[in-house]
Amino acid sequence: MRRWNGWGEAAVEVLLPPSAQALLEDRLGPGTPPRDCSLEEVLARIPPSRLPNHPQVHTDPELRLRHAVGQGLPDWIAARSGRIQAPDGVAFPETNEDVRALLAYARAVGARVIPYGGGTSVVGHLRVLPDPRPALVIDLGRMNRLLALDRLSGLATFQTGIRGPDLEAALRAHGFTLGHFPQSFEYSTLGGWIATRSVGQFALGYGRIEELFVGGRVETPQGPLILPSLPPSAAGPDLRHLVLGSEGRLGILTEAVLRVRPLPEAEALGTFFFPDFDHGLAAARAMVQAGIPLTMLRLSTAEETRMTLLLSGREGWVRLLRGWLRLRGLGDTPCMLLLAAAGARRVVHAALAEAFHIARRHHGRSLGSRLAREWLRQRFRAPYLRNTLWAMGYAVDTLETAVIWARVPAMVTAIEEALRNGLADQGERVYAFSHVSHVYPHGANVYTTFLFRLAPDPEESLRRWQRLKQAASAAILRLGGTISHQHGVGVDHLPYLEAEKGPLGLAILRAMLRAVDPEEIMNPGKLIEGPGR
Incomplete structure (x- = not known):
């Protein structure tokens, strides 16, 4: 069973190697284990539901608690201290008709709606904010089927409550892949990826979710919004981009059409070390600007490289590696670059060869694929x-x-x-x-x-x-960066959105929300303050 107040399955524990623990205590000082509230203590604090009876709405306190927060640090603090605001009910629709009925119910009883996928949001998308209206969570976990696969066009239609592993399994059974692997892959859902503009670890080759999402269906308070699955169109602004990153404010995305591709003939990984971060950056920039068909480039600073090696728990091997790096002139602060390629075998071999040449020009040294393979094996742990x-x-x-x-x-x-x-x-x-x-x-x-x-x-x-x-x-x-590259806005980034979008941009977004949700029932307080505020 999944933890109600932490990450992942309760039976899974990942230990911190002694060397990493020693480094942490040196950097921060010794920690004091907190006193966490028990599940029973938190359940005792949950008030009765304020929602009228509905055949699809469940008001069991533990079910409501398990849908109360995501995985952001404020969520953890609230859950573990017992200071949690639970929703008033949870529903599990199975069809588009169920979703429409639930939205109609919410409007009729004056409830706000919080769409729920895998519960992995780290910026407050699922947080139940102070509001006199009751809160209804709509969990799409039962809308998890592959509806259609067009092999000729390379398009797959899914219900959006499907989780990452199930989506990939369904495609791989037919010889296809989406290639979208965020770190939350084991639990996050297709709908969540689209609603937050997710980026997978192999997006360099397969594309960000906005490049993979080509159409679908959104159930809004004003009725269904159908997004046709067309090749590029010049028929005005692309409505898909209103849904991408909308964070449940427009409605509930129930179906999505995705661009998929055949499973690659070959996949390969590589590890390089550079004398410092600047040399590694120059190499990574040269690789991507050269158009090498890679699926991933991941460069760590010297401090992250150090921690990554310590987390391996292989202290003897790490000492040998550091000695090897010094002998090759990489000094005491080397930076590690991991890369991956996938596709036709000859293309993969050519990509790795070109990456090798570019790395050497920037004083990088190859260490084969062992560390990259270890990262791949442990990435979801x-x-x-x-x-x-x-x-x-x-x-x-x-x-x-x-x-x-x-x-x-x-x-x-x-x-x-x-x-x-x-x-x-x-x-x-x-x-x-x-x-x-x-x-x-x-x-x-x-x-x-x-x-x-x-x-x-x-x-x-x-x-x-x-x-x-x-x-x-x-x-x-x-420094002119985006406030969010892959986690969305939610609550935690909302105060900074105007700096990126500008006052007029926010006004446009509010007008869009007003058109589909004039009563502001859809996930209010997330992404942007409501149309009427």
């Missing part, structure tokens, strides 16, 4: 470390942006400095490290992990997180 670290007294969170190449080095420095200095006046340290996980011809994504000690008081832990989030967000905006 890494979030489980959040549970382990919390139990040790440490909070961990991530933030991300994207910026043009000319500002990437300054962005990494600014974000990390803002975080490391963010709690200095309290005598608390912050440990931060970054990687570039997605690259484009004109820029790159910067993804930063940061850790700090939990306070004895949950409210103080939340205040620490808020200060760090604000400091890092200010640094991102100052």
Whole structure:
């Protein structure tokens, strides 16, 4: 069973190697394990539902609790301290007609609606905000089927409640793949990917979700919105882009048509080390601007490289590796680049060969595929470390942006400095490290992990997180980065949206929302303040 107050399955535990634990204590000081509320304590605090009876609406307290929050750090603090606002009911539709009926019910009883996919949002999309109206969560988990596959056109139609593993299994049974693998892949859903403009780990080759989503159906409070599955069209603005990133504010996306492709003939991975981050950045930029058909480029800073190697738990092997790197002139602060390619065998071989030549021109050294294969094997287990670290007294969170190449080095420095200095006046340290996980011809994504000690008081832990989030967000905006490259806006990024969209842009978004949701029942308070506010 999944944890109600943490990440993943309750039976799965990922331990922190002693060397990584020692580094963490050196950087932050020893943590104090928090006192978490039990499930029984939290259930006792959930008030009765305010919703009238409906045959599809369930009001069981534990079911409501398990649909109350996502995976953001404020969500964790609320759940583990028992200060959680639960929805009033949860529904599990199975058809478009069920969804329409539930939206009609919500309008009739004056309830707001929170669409729910896999529960993996990290920026507050699922949070039940203060509001006098009752809250109804619509969980699409039972709308999880492959509806159609057009082999000739390379198009697959799915119900959007399907989770990542089930979607890939359905396609692979027919010899196809979507190739979309966010870190939340095991639990997140197709609808969530589209609603937040998700980016998969192999997006360099397969494309971001907006490149894969070609049509579908949205059930709105004003009726269904049908998005035809056309090749590129010049018939005015593309309505798909109103749905992409809409975060449940327009309605509930129930069906999606996706561009899929045959399973690749060959897949390959590679690992390179560079003497510093600047050399690695230059190599990654050269590779993407050369148009090499790779599916992934992931470059870690020296500090993240160090932590990644320590997390392997193979201390003897890591010492040998560091000695090997020094012998080849890579110094004491090497940076690791992981890459992947997929497709026709000859194309994959050619891509790796060209990447090898570019890496050598920028003083990179190849280490084969072992570390990349280990990363691939462990990539969906890494979030489980959040549970382990919390139990040790440490909070961990991530933030991300994207910026043009000319500002990437300054962005990494600014974000990390803002975080490391963010709690200095309290005598608390912050440990931060970054990687570039997605690259484009004109820029790159910067993804930063940061850790700090939990306070004895949950409210103080939340205040620490808020200060760090604000400091890092200010640094991102100052350097012209996007406030969100792949996590969406939700609640946590809402205050910064105007800096990116501008007042007129926000006015356009509000007018769009007003057209389909004049009563503001769809996930209010997320993405943007409501049309009438």
